[in-house]
Amino acid sequence: GNSVTQMEGPVTLSEEAFLTINCTYTATGYPSLFWYVQYPGEGLQLLLKATKADDKGSNKGFEATYRKETTSFHLEKGSVQVSDSAVYFCVGTGRRALTFGSGTRLQVQP
Amino acid sequence: DAGVTQSPTHLIKTRGQHVTLRCSPISGHKSVSWYQQVLGQGPQFIFQYYEKEERGRGNFPDRFSARQFPNYSSELNVNALLLGDSALYLCASSLNGGPVTDTQYFGPGTRLTVL
Numbered sequence: 181g182n183s184v185t186q187m188e189g190p191v192t193l194s195e196e197a198f199l200t201i202n203c204t205y206t207a208t209g210y211p212s213l214f215w216y217v218q219y220p221g222e223g224l225q226l227l228l229k230a231t232k233a234d235d236k237g238s239n240k241g242f243e244a245t246y247r248k249e250t251t252s253f254h255l256e257k258g259s260v261q262v263s264d265s266a267v268y269f270c271v272g273t274g275r276r277a278l279t280f281g282s283g284t285r286l287q288v289q290p
Numbered sequence: 291d292a293g294v295t296q297s298p299t300h301l302i303k304t305r306g307q308h309v310t311l312r313c314s315p316i317s318g319h320k321s322v323s324w325y326q327q328v329l330g331q332g333p334q335f336i337f338q339y340y341e342k343e344e345r346g347r348g349n350f351p352d353r354f355s356a357r358q359f360p361n362y363s364s365e366l367n368v369n370a371l372l373l374g375d376s377a378l379y380l381c382a383s384s385l386n387g388g389p390v391t392d393t394q395y396f397g398p399g400t401r402l403t404v405l
Contacts, residue, residue, distance in 0.1 A: 184332075216396075223294075224333070224380065224396035269332055276346025277323060278382075278394065280332030 182207040186270045186281035193260055193288050201255040201284045203244075203270030211272040211279075213237075213246055213253040218267040218283070227255075227268070260288045292317070294383050294397035302403045303371050311366045311400045315383030321345075322364040323394065324356060325380040333380055339364055340387045368402075376404045 186203040193199060205211065215227040215237070228237030233248035242257045253270060265288045270281040295314045303309050315322050321340040325333035335348035339358035353369045362383075368375055378399040384392035 223398040224382075226393055226395075229393075271332075274335075276338050277335035277348065278325075278333075280325075280334070282330075282332050 182211060182272055182274045182279045184270050184272050184279050184281040186268075186284055188282070189267075189285035191284060191286050193286070195262055195288055195290050196259045197288075199255070199257040199260045199264075199286070201268055201270075201286070203253045203255065203281060204251050205253065205270075205272045206251065207272055207274075210248070211274070213244070213273075214271040214278070215242070215244055215253075215255050216269045216271055216280075218269065220266070224269070260286070262288045262290055264288050294381055294395050296379075296381050296397040296400050298400060299398070300401045300403075302405065304405050305371055305373060307371050307404075309368050309371060309402060311368075311379050311381075311402070313364045313366070313381030313383075313397060315362050315364070315381075316395055319383040319385050319395075320362055321384045321387055321392070322358055322362065323382045323384070324364070324366045325382065326350070327378040327380055327399070329377070336366070345387060371404045373404050376402060378402075 183206045212231045214229045217227045228239040230237040230246035236245045267283045323338040324336040327333040337356045338346040342358045356366045358364045380399045381397045382394040384394045
């Protein structure tokens with residue numbers, strides 16, 4: 181079956197630092213890939229998505245590129261803010277459902 | 291427009307009891323999916339319903355069941371509760387039948403604690 185592996189947290193950064201959260205996937209076929217974010221006290225929100233190889237998803241300064249050759253979808257942001265503190269989930273599509281990674285908690289300190 | 295709503299927000303039950311969780315999708319959305327999120331882990335798929343029919347089931351025991359009503363709202367039922375059922379239960383709605391083609395919108399969840 182499909183699976184998603186992402187780097188364990190927590191990741192602690194200072195404001196304006198560069199962020200990378202690694203994600204790799206295992207799937208039959210070519211899934212769509214997503215990053216979802218869960219802010220404290222809020223529901224899961226779609227951050228960005230990519231539906232085919234070499235697609236780049238971007239939103240709110242975050243980017244991720246669908247790399248078929250390395251089966252990866254790493255999340256990056258050039259300059260994080262305190263407000264980016266949240267749990268980030270790398271997600272792939274299955275036939276009927278989303279397959280979530282275990283989540284990476286990001287803490288940004290002022 | 292209102293997003294996905296879930297009730298109740300929190301729930302405390304004891305082992306062996308039964309629980310019913312409710313979800314109202316975004317207006318116009320016909321598909322509802324349920325996920326279980328154990329503390330510190332990613333959500334795990336339980337069920338998907340589309341047009342009142344079950345379209346997918348995850349690896350959960352028969353104690354878990356669900357249904358979708360004509361207005362597309364949904365209930366998740368769990369019988370004979372176990373301590374391990376303690377989790378955040380998430381409902382997600384989408385316009386049509388599946389996550390491959392539709393963005394899923396998540397509700398805030400119901401926090402179930404089993405004592």
